[in-house]
Amino acid sequence: QVQLQESGPGLVRPSETLSLSCTISGGSISTYYWSWIRQPPGKGLEWIGYISFSGSTNYNPSLKSRVTISIDTSKNQFSLKLTSVTAADTAVYYCARDSDVAWFDPWGQGALVTVSS
Amino acid sequence: QSVLTQPPSASGTPGQRVTISCSGSSSNIGRSYVYWYQVLPGTAPKLLIYRNNQRPSGVPDLFSGSKSGTSASLAISRLRSEDEADYYCAAWDDSLNVVVFGGGTKLTVL
Numbered sequence: 001q002v003q004l005q006e007s008g009p010g011l012v013r014p015s016e017t018l019s020l021s022c023t024i025s026g027g028s029i030s031t032y033y034w035s036w037i038r039q040p041p042g043k044g045l046e047w048i049g050y051i052s053f054s055g056s057t058n059y060n061p062s063l064k065s066r067v068t069i070s071i072d073t074s075k076n077q078f079s080l081k082l083t084s085v086t087a088a089d090t091a092v093y094y095c096a097r098d099s100d101v102a103w104f105d106p107w108g109q110g111a112l113v114t115v116s117s
Numbered sequence: 118q119s120v121l122t123q124p125p126s127a128s129g130t131p132g133q134r135v136t137i138s139c140s141g142s143s144s145n146i147g148r149s150y151v152y153w154y155q156v157l158p159g160t161a162p163k164l165l166i167y168r169n170n171q172r173p174s175g176v177p178d179l180f181s182g183s184k185s186g187t188s189a190s191l192a193i194s195r196l197r198s199e200d201e202a203d204y205y206c207a208a209w210d211d212s213l214n215v216v217v218f219g220g221g222t223k224l225t226v227l
Binding site: 035037044045046058060062094100101102105106108 | 149154162164173208213220
């Protein structure tokens, strides 16, 4: 069965770039779409964007100017970069397989990223 | 403020039936499938209902989803203590070009 695992620094300084990777095991990245979703502490879920196996992307307009999602099929991995972070970007970041828009299954366990100096 | 509106809380006693609503508009629920996610404390979200009313394998049949017009609902029949969690609805919004989530409903089993 497909499993996803996020990895990356848990602490990022304000104004710097948040970088996370999601490694897929038990299946190939070369099908489906793949999304990033985040949840700030005590708040709800926010979709960040998705990437297709061919590399096409779609980002949340509220984050579009700061977000880049990329894919590395050779590593069965996709990644998130979020630039110019502030404390408002502190959240648990999840990666998920996207079978259709908003159809997220499965999810990674999540990675807490704190933005602080 | 979330594009999809859910009640912030709901509660019920074991064995009771509980319904959680999700209200949207013609640009999201009115023209897109609705999905429901369960978030147990300290765990990642789990898909509960897809395409309005379909259950993934492994999800008990006490969970059911429905949609009518620009609203959707999740029903839990025969409530159990382990159903205490946060529940989120989600859909694609054609006008905003974004996946929108409800604000979440915290379900308490009394």
